[in-house]
Amino acid sequence: MIEVRDIYKTYGDIEAVRGVDFTVHAGEIFGFLGPNGAGKTTTINILCTLIKPTSGSASLAGYNVVDDAEKVRSSIGIVFQDPSLDERLTAHENLEFHGMIYGVPKVDRRGRISNVLKMVELWDRRDDIVKTFSGGMKRRLEIARGLMHNPRVLFLDEPTLGLDPQTRNRIWEYIRDLRQRENITIFLTTHYMDEAENCDRIAIIDNGKIISLDTPAKLKSMVGGDVITLSTSDNKVAIEEIKKSHSIEALEQDSKIVLEVPDGEGFLAKLVHSISVSIDSISLRRPTLDDVFLKLTGRTMREETMGPLDSFKAQVRMRR
Amino acid sequence: MHNLRAVYSIWLRDLIRYRRDKYRLISSLAQPALFLFVFGNGLARGLAIDVQRTGGGQESYVSFIFPGIIGMTLLFTSVFTAVSIVWDREFGFLKEVMVAPISRWSIAVGKALGGSTVALIQGVIVLLLAPFLGLKLSFLTLIALIPLMYLISISLTSMGIVIAVKMETMEGFQMVLNFLVMPLFVLSGAMFPLSSLPPWLSVLTRVNPLSYGVDALRGLMLGPSLAEFPLGFDVMLLSIFAVIMMFFAVFLFNRT
Ligand SMILES: Nc1ncnc2c1ncn2[C@@H]1O[C@H](COP(=O)(O)OP(=O)(O)OP(=O)(O)O)[C@@H](O)[C@H]1O
Numbered sequence: 332m333i334e335v336r337d338i339y340k341t342y343g344d345i346e347a348v349r350g351v352d353f354t355v356h357a358g359e360i361f362g363f364l365g366p367n368g369a370g371k372t373t374t375i376n377i378l379c380t381l382i383k384p385t386s387g388s389a390s391l392a393g394y395n396v397v398d399d400a401e402k403v404r405s406s407i408g409i410v411f412q413d414p415s416l417d418e419r420l421t422a423h424e425n426l427e428f429h430g431m432i433y434g435v436p437k438v439d440r441r442g443r444i445s446n447v448l449k450m451v452e453l454w455d456r457r458d459d460i461v462k463t464f465s466g467g468m469k470r471r472l473e474i475a476r477g478l479m480h481n482p483r484v485l486f487l488d489e490p491t492l493g494l495d496p497q498t499r500n501r502i503w504e505y506i507r508d509l510r511q512r513e514n515i516t517i518f519l520t521t522h523y524m525d526e527a528e529n530c531d532r533i534a535i536i537d538n539g540k541i542i543s544l545d546t547p548a549k550l551k552s553m554v555g556g557d558v559i560t561l562s563t564s565d566n567k568v569a570i571e572e573i574k575k576s577h578s579i580e581a582l583e584q585d586s587k588i589v590l591e592v593p594d595g596e597g598f599l600a601k602l603v604h605s606i607s608v609s610i611d612s613i614s615l616r617r618p619t620l621d622d623v624f625l626k627l628t629g630r631t632m633r634e635e636t637m638g639p640l641d642s643f644k645a646q647v648r649m650r651r
Numbered sequence: 652m653h654n655l656r657a658v659y660s661i662w663l664r665d666l667i668r669y670r671r672d673k674y675r676l677i678s679s680l681a682q683p684a685l686f687l688f689v690f691g692n693g694l695a696r697g698l699a700i701d702v703q704r705t706g707g708g709q710e711s712y713v714s715f716i717f718p719g720i721i722g723m724t725l726l727f728t729s730v731f732t733a734v735s736i737v738w739d740r741e742f743g744f745l746k747e748v749m750v751a752p753i754s755r756w757s758i759a760v761g762k763a764l765g766g767s768t769v770a771l772i773q774g775v776i777v778l779l780l781a782p783f784l785g786l787k788l789s790f791l792t793l794i795a796l797i798p799l800m801y802l803i804s805i806s807l808t809s810m811g812i813v814i815a816v817k818m819e820t821m822e823g824f825q826m827v828l829n830f831l832v833m834p835l836f837v838l839s840g841a842m843f844p845l846s847s848l849p850p851w852l853s854v855l856t857r858v859n860p861l862s863y864g865v866d867a868l869r870g871l872m873l874g875p876s877l878a879e880f881p882l883g884f885d886v887m888l889l890s891i892f893a894v895i896m897m898f899f900a901v902f903l904f905n906r907t
């Protein structure tokens with residue numbers, strides 16, 4: 332459904348995308364996971380014809396995104412990362428406008444609008460000016476708008492950033508339902524772990540390059556087994572001791588020691604005995620995609636707990 | 652067909668926004684009224700001689716500038732509405748329109764029609780002041796004024812779009828206001844006869860589309876003797892300008 336071949340995009344000296352290459356199959360939920368500035372939004376903008384790639388080619392539903400831009404646009408829907416509503420119009424007018432420029436027939440428009448507005452619980456506010464909405468309400472309205480015309484490919488750029496868990500769940504239910512009924516293809520970027528788990532396949536992107544692409548389960552199996560996190564009174568000493576007695580690699584992250592072992596439960600007791608400094612806390616968990624990113628790059632992505640930049644972005648959204 | 656509906660939606664959106672904006676409605680009346688009052692009374696005596704020299708002896712200065720004030724209203728409203736494209740870009744709404752499955756020309760055309768319709772409405776509102784200035788307009792003149800005002804508006808809105816498409820910030824728009832719109836207004840003959848300007852400036856007044864707009868308005872409202880050119884000539888030049896600007900606007904939209 333989407334074919335991307337060796338795309339580059341440079342802005343002056345900045346190389347936003349450096350040779351991205353992947354295929355998304357029809358009916359698939361495909362995720363882009365990566366830290367701020369990785370090139371996720373830039374890739375989406377190229378695929379939805381808003382910007383042209385510096386080099387490389389991409390096609391969507393069989394149409395080239397540069398040469399057949401208009402045909403590409405008639406196959407897609409998108410929820411942008413940044414606000415894109417007309418705040419002087421009412422919620423209903425925003426959707427009506429969208430339906431008209433996307434060619435939703437008049438007979439269908441009314442039903443679709445009420446469906447999506449009810450889904451995001453804005454039906455009661457449909458005739459209010461968008462300017463009077465809270466940040467979360469505006470976001471919900473944008474999502475409703477993106478889903479309204481049943482596109483073949485739906486792009487969601489950090490769709491649920493700053494929304495509460497119930498709303499996120501409801502939106503995901505709707506999306507999964509939509510996919511089942513209409514067999515749409517979904518391309519999303521996210522910073523939420525649980526959202527990434529919804530994907531059939533995930534591309535991990537860093538510094539404008541895809542560093543890994545697979546199913547969430549396969550990706551996590553790259554991390555050798557379980558993840559143990561512990562904090563001690565002296566992490567440096569502890570790391571040395573772990574290396575010596577078990578000959579495994581341990582990393583320090585946010586003043587916590589992180590290590591991977593094939594059999595977590597069995598290893599815990601041995602681990603505790605091999606450390607001489609006092610242990611403040613210790614935990615064992617199944618690997619997450621964040622661990623995969625850590626493994627691949629040596630850095631954390633900080634998705635589950637929002638990083639400072641993310642919460643800043645969320646705040647910016649809310650204010651607008 | 653689908654693109655025509657897109658033109659209609661973009662046009663409709665501009666009208667809805669205009670209807671909600673009470674502030675604009677009031678200021679659209681206040682500014683021309685202020686101009687008419689200040690210039691019509693205070694400065695009239697000093698300039699009366701000049702007006703008479705143009706051959707329209709019996710007309711008062713207020714009625715002389717009235718068509719110019721309408722031209723001013725059309726100019727400011729047209730450019731302002733067109734430049735809302737810059738706002739749309741800043742608020743992200745332009746992206747929503749740009750990814751829609753519609754031809755780019757329909758965005759440019761919809762915007763041009765929307766902006767010029769709003770300008771026409773504003774122009775008509777100012778026109779309603781005519782009786783208070785002692786200006787008697789026949790019903791036929793009023794009917795003829797509407798398409799003329801629309802033609803002027805559409806050429807100015809298209810010009811505004813050409814400027815706005817490439818503009819990234821509101822500060823840039825401020826500069827356009829100072830360096831383009833104000834000179835267009837001052838050098839259009841709206842407030843004084845162009846014949847009273849030094850000859851070297853006449854090059855500028857000749858390439859100014861608003862000159863022909865004001866000239867045509869004046870000819871229609873006050874009689875052909877006060878106009879510099881025949882109405883048909885003004886209309887022809889305005890139409891040519893409108894078509895060129897429209898093509899240019901569509902071309903630029905296609906490239907972004
Ligand atoms: N219009 C632009 N001009 C210059 N640089 C840009 C532009 N757009 C993006 N960039 C740069 O390209 C890089 C990738 O940006 P992009 O928006 O694609 O990141 P992202 O993965 O979406 O990040 P985030 O998670 O913060 O949304 C960044 O370094 C950014 O500064």
Ligand SMILES: [Mg+2]
Nearest residue numbers: 371372373412
């Ligand atoms: Mg982004």
